[in-house]
Amino acid sequence: MARRDLSGAIDFSVLDRTTGDDPEISEEVLGLFAEQAALWSGLLDPKVEGWRDAVHTLRGAAAGIGAGDLADQCAAAEALEAKMASPALERVRSALDAALADVAAYRHELMLRSLRR
Template sequence: MARRDISGAVDFAYLEGFAAGDQGVIEEVLALFREQAALWTPMLTHDHPGWRDAVHTVKGAARGVGAVTLGDVCQRAEDGEASLGDVKTALDAVLLDIAAYVHEQALRSLKG
């Protein structure tokens, strides 16, 4: 994976600006997002009583890291205009972008 694999599901420029370019903070935020995504994913089914809370939490976290499309899909799911499958698909795209970004940063640190 490399920067070319980033699809645009996350606006990393937004995140970098928000973190004032502090790569340590960015890495920590992205690691927390990935850890939390592992907890949210099993809740993203109508069979789970907390699915609405999970979608709402994902929406806020997504917007916090610059994943605007995921946040918007979550809002539409809360409004009954998008499915939980749509949320999962958008979440997967964000996680792939995060993996590519983290990989790219690791490669840069090796070159430095």
């Protein structure tokens, strides 16, 4: 794939290994990641109960698709006390935004590739 619109927030070779480089499975996994991001991103506030669960869940999902920086930012935030977590959660949100942009670009390329078959 050309991957010209990707920022490098995700190492898609991790996803390719996980899915056996199957574009349909990759699309499904990326769709699930985007859904989880939408569900959990609203909890990325230390004043909200469940913020630690959100970063824990996002950490696992990020690692599964190769979003290493997002996984690292989640791990760092998860280890903090709530009163110290605000800056770390902002970094999680930034890393999540970058990962979601790459996911959108990659999914677009998967869709284009499927049209060429």
